[in-house]
Amino acid sequence: MLTSLPISIAGSTLHQGCSWISSVQDRTFFPMCSVKAQCQGRPCLKLQSDVRISPGRADLCKTLRGSKTVPVERRSASIYATVAPPQSVATSPPKSRENSLPTFDTEPASSQLAPDNFVWEKNWYPLFALDDIDPSKPHPAMVLGKELVVFCDTEGSWHCLQDKCPHRLAPLSEGRVMDGMLMCSYHGWKVRPDGKIGSIPQAGMDVVPLDSPIQRRACTQSYPVQAAHGLLWIWPDAAPEAFIESAASPVAMCPDVTPMQPGDLSVDLGRFYVRDMPLPFDILVENIHDQSHVPFAHHGVASSRNTPWATHFQIDRLGPAERFRNKGHAFDLEWSPDGRNKPYKQRVSFCPPGYVEFYTPRPKGFTVLYNWIVPVDAHSCRLITHTVDTQPLPGFVKWLVALRPRWVDHLVLSAVFDGDLAYLVKAAWNVKQQEDGGEKWNKYYFMPANADKSTVAWRKWLAEVGRGGPWSPQQVLQQLPQRPHHRDILDRFEQHTKSCASCSKALRTVRKGQPAAKVLAGIIGAAWLAANSAILNSSGLAELPLWQTGLSAASVLGLLAISKAMHTLETRLTYTDYIHADH
Secondary structure, eight states: OOOOOOOOEEEEBBBEEEOEEEETTTTTOOOOSSSSGGGGGSSSSOOOEEEOOOOGGGGGGEESSSOOOOOOOOOOOOOOOOOOOOSOOSSSSSOOOOTOOOOOOOOOOOSTOOOOOOOOSSSOOEEEEGOOTTSSSSSEEETTTTTEEEEOTSSOEEEEEEOOOOOOOOGGGSSSTTTTEEEOOHHHHHHHHTBBBBEBBBTTBSOOOOGGGGGGTTTTTTTTTEEEEEEEEEEOOOOOTHHHHHTTTTOOOOOOTTTGGGGGGGGOOOOOEEEEESOHHHHHHHHHHHHHGOOOOTTHHHTTTSSSTOOOOOEEEOOOOOOOSSEEEEEEEETTSSSSOOOOEEEEETTTTTEEEEEEEOSSSSSEEEEEEEETTTEEEEEEEEEEEESSSOHHHHHHHHOOOOHHHHHHHHHHHHHHHHHHHHHHHHTTTTTTTTTOOOHHOOOSSSSGGHHHHHHHHHHHTTTOOSSSHHHHTTTTTOOOOOOHTTTTHHGGGGGGGHHHHHHHHHHHHHHHHHHHHHHHHHHHHHHHHHHHHHHHOOSSSHHHHHHHHHHHHHHHHHHHHEEEEEEHHOOOOOGGOOO
16 A cells, blocks of 8 residues: 655645655646555556646747656655764773874765666755845845845745846846836846746736747746745756655755744744855865864864864764765764763754754753855855854843844854954865876875764765866866955955844944944034133133043944944954954
């Protein structure tokens, strides 16, 4: 007997062994089902003689007839196992391991990592934090080198299109949202959410019918998009089956967090720190896999290199990431994140295409740090990081923590990632300028320590399952940029602040507040001098009482100190130099 596994999709139901979707981006599909009864009386694809697919794209606007199947990648449900708390934890500082370096294989091997038909385009990628994007405006986006635009219609649904107007290829992201459609700012053409043309003013067509012959030529590609878990996700594939495949595919997210409500979280740190990194995708994923750099790269900011635990890193239980449906790999990491306290174990998991999670079991609840790394083009990526804690806290404490603005956490994270960028951009350039675009990592890297196992695991997955990454070595070399200037590498404003709703608001406030504080200090100082002169002349006193003089001076100095603090905050939101020799 076939077991039904219903999943809600746009008002319809998807069953195991059955794919059914309707009313998504104006597409119409007949269901696929091996058992007619599972379709609840709807016509079964096995019994249909035609399949109607009408996506909004000229080269895809076809009618498939005589077909009895639509190729849909079927994924079976998996049971997410809860990670058990680690049993053994170090209790004393490590002894010297001089002349006892372990060795392990760094050669690519065709073992458990056999290719599983992994296609980079057929995955969900988070591009935006929902708190950061204005639903009344279009927003440009790029993933896997594809220029896209996202916008929200009048009903609050998000849509994603190719960022090209079919008229003269102007960027739709420079247009505006009007009547639930995107209006191109070049000539005022309107594009529907499904990519079809809504109106052509120059042709006197306020409404272009959906069945008009014009639609065969004047339409743009439409992509699946969804808002989930505080993020906006894009599926960068515009094939006819993309909306079916994406609906049946989960986003990469901690399975212990997805069913939770906001009230279940005691601490919500970082709250979706989004930063555009001038780094190749594979280099940043490699960096986040490898936490043995933290005491050295982030000394004085997030950790310390001058402690007994700074070099204690032990990796065990390296194997498949059983907690995730799109299996990558996972391992136990024993270390001390701040370098000061005794090490403890975390379960580190990688879920394709670019999700890296650090899961820490607690006596009551758990803490999880998750990072999404999104490949933008061959030499840049977008990082989204977030931390949640479910350990019980008093309600008053949770309330106080919730009042903390996002930009406070973001300032700390900006300093942390500045420490990475200061050396990692040049290291990436050294790798990518090799004649093979850095593909033969085991030729250029020398990694003899146990702590290097995580890097080896990532590189093997990328070579064997990920087929070397989204871009070929030739594309990597062809698109290799000039080595960036130090200031451009650490440009917090361009990489983060201007796109972050909280940080950009804080920046506007301090920029307005600085001159206001200086002017107010000047007014108070001038008023004090005038009052001083007037009182002395009228009273015959030699000088004002000390308390009045002290109060006026304190007011002036306080306002100047506030202006100085605002200036410091402005630099931390825009550009702060990072020299490792000074840390």
